[in-house]
Amino acid sequence: MEERRTMQQSPPGETERKVAVRLSGVTKSFGDFAAVDDVSLDIYEGEFFSLLGPSGCGKTTTLRMIAGFEEPTAGEISVAGQQVQGVPPYKRPVNTVFQSYAIFPHLDVFDNVAFGLKRAGVKGDELRRRVTKACGMVQLAGYEKRRPNMLSGGQQQRVALARALVNRPKVLLLDEPLGALDLKLRKELQLELRTLQEEVGITFVYVTHDQEEALTMSDRIAVMNEGKVQQVADPATLYERPRNRFVAGFIGQTNVISGKVESVNGDRVLIKTAAGAEIEAIAHEEVRVEVGAEAHLAVRPEKLRFGNSGDNVFAAEVRQIVYLGASTQYIMKLADGGRLIVYQQNAHDATVNAAVGDEAQVSCDATNCLVLGG
Amino acid sequence: MRGQKSGWSLGLAGLLAPVTLWLGLFFLVPLLLILAYSFGTSGVYGGITLGFNPSNYLKVFDPLYLEIVVRTFVIAAINTLICLLLGYPLAYFIAFKGGRWKTILILMVMVPFWTSFLIRAYAWVVILNGNGVANKTLQFLGITDGPVNLIFTPGAVTLGMAYAYLPFMILPLYAALEKFDPRLKEAAQDLGASKWHTFWRITFPLSMPGVIAGSILVFIPSAGEFVIPNLLGGSRTVLIGNLVQQQFLQARDWAFGSALAMMLAALLLAAILFYVRHVGTDKLEGV
Numbered sequence: 001m002e003e004r005r006t007m008q009q010s011p012p013g014e015t016e017r018k019v020a021v022r023l024s025g026v027t028k029s030f031g032d033f034a035a036v037d038d039v040s041l042d043i044y045e046g047e048f049f050s051l052l053g054p055s056g057c058g059k060t061t062t063l064r065m066i067a068g069f070e071e072p073t074a075g076e077i078s079v080a081g082q083q084v085q086g087v088p089p090y091k092r093p094v095n096t097v098f099q100s101y102a103i104f105p106h107l108d109v110f111d112n113v114a115f116g117l118k119r120a121g122v123k124g125d126e127l128r129r130r131v132t133k134a135c136g137m138v139q140l141a142g143y144e145k146r147r148p149n150m151l152s153g154g155q156q157q158r159v160a161l162a163r164a165l166v167n168r169p170k171v172l173l174l175d176e177p178l179g180a181l182d183l184k185l186r187k188e189l190q191l192e193l194r195t196l197q198e199e200v201g202i203t204f205v206y207v208t209h210d211q212e213e214a215l216t217m218s219d220r221i222a223v224m225n226e227g228k229v230q231q232v233a234d235p236a237t238l239y240e241r242p243r244n245r246f247v248a249g250f251i252g253q254t255n256v257i258s259g260k261v262e263s264v265n266g267d268r269v270l271i272k273t274a275a276g277a278e279i280e281a282i283a284h285e286e287v288r289v290e291v292g293a294e295a296h297l298a299v300r301p302e303k304l305r306f307g308n309s310g311d312n313v314f315a316a317e318v319r320q321i322v323y324l325g326a327s328t329q330y331i332m333k334l335a336d337g338g339r340l341i342v343y344q345q346n347a348h349d350a351t352v353n354a355a356v357g358d359e360a361q362v363s364c365d366a367t368n369c370l371v372l373g374g
Numbered sequence: 375m376r377g378q379k380s381g382w383s384l385g386l387a388g389l390l391a392p393v394t395l396w397l398g399l400f401f402l403v404p405l406l407l408i409l410a411y412s413f414g415t416s417g418v419y420g421g422i423t424l425g426f427n428p429s430n431y432l433k434v435f436d437p438l439y440l441e442i443v444v445r446t447f448v449i450a451a452i453n454t455l456i457c458l459l460l461g462y463p464l465a466y467f468i469a470f471k472g473g474r475w476k477t478i479l480i481l482m483v484m485v486p487f488w489t490s491f492l493i494r495a496y497a498w499v500v501i502l503n504g505n506g507v508a509n510k511t512l513q514f515l516g517i518t519d520g521p522v523n524l525i526f527t528p529g530a531v532t533l534g535m536a537y538a539y540l541p542f543m544i545l546p547l548y549a550a551l552e553k554f555d556p557r558l559k560e561a562a563q564d565l566g567a568s569k570w571h572t573f574w575r576i577t578f579p580l581s582m583p584g585v586i587a588g589s590i591l592v593f594i595p596s597a598g599e600f601v602i603p604n605l606l607g608g609s610r611t612v613l614i615g616n617l618v619q620q621q622f623l624q625a626r627d628w629a630f631g632s633a634l635a636m637m638l639a640a641l642l643l644a645a646i647l648f649y650v651r652h653v654g655t656d657k658l659e660g661v
Binding site for chain 2: 104106116164
């Protein structure tokens with residue numbers, strides 16, 4: 001248990017917060033294949049929590065187990081302090097916004113939104129008031145009598161959201177709700193969803209494969225791959241301190257350099273690459289390093305700069321220059337053949353004058369070179 | 375653009391011509407003939423004099439014949455209901471639990487069609503008569519002491535009809551349920567609806583097109599059926615179909631036979647319009 005704590009990197013002080021959803025050792029197997037493999041998570045009340053990972057990583061299965069559509073093969077799930085194994089979906093204090101919206105096509109917007117309340121026995125004026133309020137909240141006021149087939153994708157999305165939120169669930173589960181929308185609308189709805197979540201204060205568990213979306217919206221993110229949780233952290237920590245190669249590569253762009261550990265001094269590690277270059281790097285306490293062992297380290301492209309002012313200096317050849325507006329991306333080739341990507345902000349004092357084919361020096365500080373765990 | 379369009383119309387007209395000719399010659403003309411006959415006067419030794427004689431229609435309201443009309447519609451309605459009650463669970467099972475066996479299961483629903491309809495109807499005579507399999511089984515199990523009268527009852531007619539028309543109910547129901555998005559069931563359950571509620575609020579209303587199509591496909595031929603009531607109903611369970619057949623072939627009263635046929639068609643049309651309007655999906659949504 002203690003080990004899990006460290007793995008999740010819960011910020012100190014947050015441990016007293018009330019847990020909305022707890023997964024302990026949850027596994028879901030389909031035949032021999034473990035879609036979700038020993039996942040333990042604490043999701044706190046009022047939190048916007050994302051499950052992020054490539055398709056097939058087990059994030060949707062995890063969500064479906066919380067909703068009750070799948071039962072875990074092993075492990076325990078509790079929602080608001082109550083064990084929910086064997087509890088059917090209609091008796092769980094959670095509601096889901098489905099990827100396909102799953103709007104009832106034979107009911108109008110009002111009846112779609114009222115569906116859950118009617119089942120809970122809400123009637124008459126109270127029903128009308130709450131449905132109207134929910135429709136207003138998602139900017140669908142006046143659309144109550146519309147049929148789903150007369151709504152755009154974005155509007156259907158809002159109906160699905162209102163239909164779930166109107167029941168005031170303890171936890172709202174969202175399964176890639178913006179996946180089918182075009183980019184512009186998706187960006188708009190991301191901010192709207194975030195604002196809405198802050199307004200209603202309901203715990204959101206959000207499944208997405210889009211790292212940018214997860215970074216934009218979430219309080220905390222669990223990065224998943226091959227059924228396992230790779231890291232749980234807030235967006236900044238996830239980006240600045242990725243625990244392993246998978247997280248470093250999945251969140252944003254990164255340069256991975258491999259070598260052997262030469263020496264360890266506190267959190268300072270000296271790594272020697274196959275080409276003989278020595279690189280000074282940082283190893284956080286959760287990463288195990290042994291002298292003589294193979295190690296990988298990550299440097300973000302924007303932490304590299306031209307010149308030799310940093311702790312680690314690399315000599316490389318400029319192979320390609322991609323102008324991106326606010327920044328320029330330089331793709332460099334190291335002496336040992338490895339690739340290095342460097343971002344330079346096109347700020348007012350930008351001084352880089354590298355051209356394709358030039359030999360150049362780029363450098364970074366040791367604190368920006370992170371030793372990655374397995 | 376215009377030339378191409380009219381070219382298409384010509385092609386389409388060419389394709390539609392055979393069916394138009396066919397329906398015109400073998401459906402519309404006979405229908406108009408029957409309509410004309412229904413207002414004619416039958417001769418004593420057969421034959422028909424055309425004219426305007428509404429008495430054929432008034433004769434339908436004779437209690438003797440009215441009873442047959444009512445019985446026909448009651449049996450057809452009961453048959454439709456039985457087919458729906460038997461067919462829905464099966465169609466539901468095949469559509470949602472059939473998995474990779476779906477196609478084979480649906481094919482099996484159609485297996486009875488591989489045997490002639492007449493042979494299947496006769497098979498029920500063999501099963502239900504005094505010395506038939508049904509009576510022997512009942513006696514063997516000790517439920518009855520001697521042969522009981524199973525054949526030549528309204529029950530036998532209904533049984534035979536339900537057997538004959540069940541596939542016509544199952545196929546459209548299956549087609550409607552097969553298209554159903556199972557995620558809607560999850561959504562309903564997620565919103566607090568039990569399986570029972572999910573079925574009645576979501577699955578069933580959305581399968582209404584299949585229910586309506588199946589009901590019509592079963593009800594219309596049931597109401598016009600004459601082979602099954604002839605074989606299994608005997609002289610006591612006469613339906614309109616039998617009556618029409620008798621008027622044309624035995625009584626040689628073509629005028630009354632035609633009037634009966636027109637009445638049947640009009641009543642069926644009215645019944646279907648009423649059904650579609652009142653059992654249509656719109657009515658079920660507010661539930």
